[in-house]
Amino acid sequence: MPRLESPRQQLKPVQRPRLYEQVAGQITEWIASNGIRSGDRLPPERELATQLGVSRATISQALVALEVVGAVVVRHGDGAIVTDVAGTPRIVEAIRAHANRLPEIIDARDALESKIAALAAQRRTDEHLARIDAALDAMEADVLAGGRGVEGDELFHAAVTAAAASDLLSKMMQEISELVLETRIESLGQPGRPRESLADHRRIADAIRAADPAAAARAMHDHVMRVSDVAILHDDE
Template identity: 70%
Template structure:
């Protein structure tokens, strides 16, 4: 039987919006450091909901076209010009979406073990670093931020507390992929506060020297991180 061509994939709405925004950036001649219009204005111009627009902006941030700064708006990056083609944007966003489950699996395996090791091996200095990361993230979240840097600091502190050079090296090899999933997760409504609570449970178990509880808390946290809108929206 003659083979038929593969079915043409339909771009999801937020992908279409992301491509339109990237093309608009190019047409307007926006340069790195320039700001996009406020989200409410952009959503009105594009005729989409704020939720869809926010998802498109997160996708663009993940692939490096923009960066979102708390209190400063959405800023164009140097990557925007290179990503000007709509197909390039769609391909990059889909590649990110497709690898999310695998990245989460790797994180769960590595970080769950590291949390257990941290409960066994942590020093007073390790606990201090974990507490500093929690305080940093809490201050950011309370100020209305997403807690991205604090989240990164916390997981780095737990990794260091595990005192396993090989596992730490493995974490470094996927650090860029983790950064993508971190942005995606912490941009979900209500997620920064939920993530902070999960971090506190992990920290408490590590402080108590309870490897099983630390591993369980980290696994639960990874389950939360894996619940992202990109994986739920239908084409």
């Protein structure tokens, strides 16, 4: 009988680290080697950019990536605060894992939230609309003050989900809530994105208020696609 040869394992393409990943790695190494503790503040972006020889945009993207994986929290007016010193050796791997799962999170958000927006347009009550408007006001106030509007963004999507009046869809959104938070932080860290997101939210709210399911679904789909365009998915970053 002819001898069957075992299939050879294929070589895998070399994964070139993105610049912001390298910068995030450098920052975490600096944290680990300088006795930085949770609650300590990192140097300002301008100083980090000068020391590392990169643009402030790259520093900003690296800090967003670090915030997504829980290593720092970026507060308006306070800068980046270290939150997880123990996890620093695994930070770059966590950032890459986030980038790898991001397309699936986007697909799930689009499928669920577009349907939720359509149902919200059919089932919303005056109370639901008031909650949606309150979320918009909260996000606008934060954005106008120079913040990113993360909390207001979260409140808005929660209000739309409540207006859909579907326990099952609500539970499904809850299941992916931590993953969605990753994309929310990632997206609202992009330059100009908070104002764009706020404008998208107003279009979604207008369609829900007009009881137009097709327009609400379309506005939500457009919003998810827009906020999903993040630097972490671009190979040239």
